[in-house]
Amino acid sequence: MSYQLLCHPEGVVNEDRVQDARDFAERELRLNAEAWDRGMASPEAALRRIIPLVAPILVPKDLGGHGESVATLLRCYEELARRDVGFTCALAVHTAVTIATSLSPNAALRDRTLPGLMSGESIGAFLLTEPQTGTDATAITCAATPVEGGYRVSGAKAWVTNGRWADVFATFCQTAPGSGAKGINAVILRRDMAGLSTSDALDLTGNMAMGTTDAAFDGIELTEADVAFATGTAFRAAMYGIDVARLGVAAMCNGALAGALDVALGYAAERQTFGRAVIDHQAMAFTLAEVATGLEASRALTFQAARPFEAGSPVAALTAHAKKYACRTAFEGISQAMRAMGANALKRENHLPRQLNGVRVTECMDGTGEVQNIVIARALRAGV
Incomplete structure (x- = not known):
C-alpha cells in the first residue's frame, strides 16, 4: 500500500x-x-x-x-x-x-x-563543523595559512558525511585567526593529497549509510587554483549551502514519514483484531489521520520555503521553519505509525526502527531545532 x-x-x-x-x-x-x-x-x-x-x-x-x-x-x-x-x-x-x-x-x-x-x-563531502565548533561557524580554526604561491592547510573537521568514500572535500578554513567570517575561505581538497586522513566511520544510532567520519589535515599544500571561494566570500557560500541542506532535510523527513505511513496503512488494513481490520477501529484510524495531517502540513511548508530558492533568493527563516517542523513531525509521526503495528513495528524487516533513528539523526544535522529557533527569532526581531 x-x-x-x-x-x-x-x-x-x-x-x-x-x-x-x-x-x-x-x-x-x-x-x-x-x-x-x-x-x-x-x-x-x-x-x-x-x-x-x-x-x-x-x-x-x-x-x-x-x-x-x-x-x-x-x-x-x-x-x-x-x-x-x-x-x-x-x-x-x-x-x-x-x-x-x-x-x-x-x-x-x-x-x-x-x-x-x-x-x-x-563523491563530495562538505566540511564546516569542527570538533570544538558547530553552531558558531565563524569560530572555525582549521587553518589555511597563506604561504608563497598559495596556502598550507592544517587542522581537523568533524561529522563529515560521506567521509568514508568521498573523493572531493569542500573544506572551509580560516586564513587569518581572529578575523571571524571575514577570514574564511573554501578550498577543494582531494582524497589523494598528502596530509589528508579520515577516521573510521562513526558508529551512530542511525543513518550509517552516510559514512560519517572525522577528518584531519597535516600541512596540505595548495595553490590559488584550489580555492573555490576566496576570503570574504566563502562564509556567505557556506550559509547558502546550509540553507540548501536544511530544505533538503525537510524534504527527506517528509519522505521518511510518507514511507512510514505506507507500512502502517498496509499492516493496519490486513491485521485483524476483534473481528475487523485494525484500520477500522476508530482510535487507530484517527491516529493515522493525524499523522497524515502533519505530513501534508510539513510538505506544504517545505514547498513554500522552496519558492524563494527557485528565484535565487532563499529566505533563511522560512527554511528554518521547514527544517524544524519536518524533523519534529517525522519523528512524532513515525512513532505514531509504529503504534498502529504494535510489537511488530519493532522488527527491522518493517524498516520503521531504522527510519525512526534516521530522522532523529537529521534533527542534529545543519542545526538543531534550537538553532532554527535562533534564525527564526532573529527574523522576528528584525521585523519589530
Missing part, C-alpha cells in the same frame, strides 16, 4: 525524473538499506549510480547539468527517503557540494571538478 501525497509543489516538476528516483528506491534502497545501516554492506556503489540522476538537477545546462527546478530535487529526495533517509542524506550532501562547485567563481576549478561530481566519478 502506498500513501497518496496530496500537497504538490508549485512550478514545473520533471515527473519522469521523480519516477526514476522512485524506481531506484524500490530497486536498490528497499532491498539494501537495512544491510547498509547495520554495516553489513557499503552503499558507495549505489550512491555513485544515483548521482547522475539527482546531483545535476540544479546545475545550469550550460555547465552540463539538468537545469531543472528545486521542486524536482525535493520530490526526488522524498521518493528516495521514503525507503531510506540515511542514504538520501548522503546523496543530499554530495548534491550540495555539486551545487556549490557550480557556483564557484573559480572557473578553472569548477570546470575540472564539476563533471566528476555530476557523473558519480567523484
Whole structure:
C-alpha cells in the first residue's frame, strides 16, 4: 500500500525524473538499506549510480547539468527517503557540494571538478563543523595559512558525511585567526593529497549509510587554483549551502514519514483484531489521520520555503521553519505509525526502527531545532 501525497509543489516538476528516483528506491534502497545501516554492506556503489540522476538537477545546462527546478530535487529526495533517509542524506550532501562547485567563481576549478561530481566519478563531502565548533561557524580554526604561491592547510573537521568514500572535500578554513567570517575561505581538497586522513566511520544510532567520519589535515599544500571561494566570500557560500541542506532535510523527513505511513496503512488494513481490520477501529484510524495531517502540513511548508530558492533568493527563516517542523513531525509521526503495528513495528524487516533513528539523526544535522529557533527569532526581531 502506498500513501497518496496530496500537497504538490508549485512550478514545473520533471515527473519522469521523480519516477526514476522512485524506481531506484524500490530497486536498490528497499532491498539494501537495512544491510547498509547495520554495516553489513557499503552503499558507495549505489550512491555513485544515483548521482547522475539527482546531483545535476540544479546545475545550469550550460555547465552540463539538468537545469531543472528545486521542486524536482525535493520530490526526488522524498521518493528516495521514503525507503531510506540515511542514504538520501548522503546523496543530499554530495548534491550540495555539486551545487556549490557550480557556483564557484573559480572557473578553472569548477570546470575540472564539476563533471566528476555530476557523473558519480567523484563523491563530495562538505566540511564546516569542527570538533570544538558547530553552531558558531565563524569560530572555525582549521587553518589555511597563506604561504608563497598559495596556502598550507592544517587542522581537523568533524561529522563529515560521506567521509568514508568521498573523493572531493569542500573544506572551509580560516586564513587569518581572529578575523571571524571575514577570514574564511573554501578550498577543494582531494582524497589523494598528502596530509589528508579520515577516521573510521562513526558508529551512530542511525543513518550509517552516510559514512560519517572525522577528518584531519597535516600541512596540505595548495595553490590559488584550489580555492573555490576566496576570503570574504566563502562564509556567505557556506550559509547558502546550509540553507540548501536544511530544505533538503525537510524534504527527506517528509519522505521518511510518507514511507512510514505506507507500512502502517498496509499492516493496519490486513491485521485483524476483534473481528475487523485494525484500520477500522476508530482510535487507530484517527491516529493515522493525524499523522497524515502533519505530513501534508510539513510538505506544504517545505514547498513554500522552496519558492524563494527557485528565484535565487532563499529566505533563511522560512527554511528554518521547514527544517524544524519536518524533523519534529517525522519523528512524532513515525512513532505514531509504529503504534498502529504494535510489537511488530519493532522488527527491522518493517524498516520503521531504522527510519525512526534516521530522522532523529537529521534533527542534529545543519542545526538543531534550537538553532532554527535562533534564525527564526532573529527574523522576528528584525521585523519589530
